[in-house]
Amino acid sequence: MSDLNIQIPTTFDPFADANADNSGAGSKDYVHIRIQQRNGRKSLTTVQGLKKEFSYNKILKDLKKEFCCNGTVVQDPELGQVIQLQGDQRKNASTFLIQAGITKKEHIKIHGF
Secondary structure, eight states, X not given: OOOOOOXXXXXXXXXXXXXXXXXXXXXXXXXXXXXXXOSTTOEXXXXXXXXXTSOHHHHHHHHHHHHTOOEEEEEETTTEEEEEEESOOHHHHHHHHHHTTSSOGGGEEEOOO
């Protein structure tokens, strides 16, 4: 036969670029904002990598009030504290973090679709 370069399609991993950098919580000072699909049309937005000096509960309270959604702070053994919000709040959360002065635009990575 002929020498054809056939590439077999693989599944898409939205966390592959974050795992390739070995970027855990606080490494390289990036704030990672991700979306996770739940069931049907339901989704979950996670914010990780904020500095430990910030009060996660106060940030969560302001995010919930601003975007009219529910959320929680989860303690993860690998990633540290992670803020979870209901719905697709990626752009909203990134603009909120920039306007509140919590982080700069160049330190935010938005993952997903």
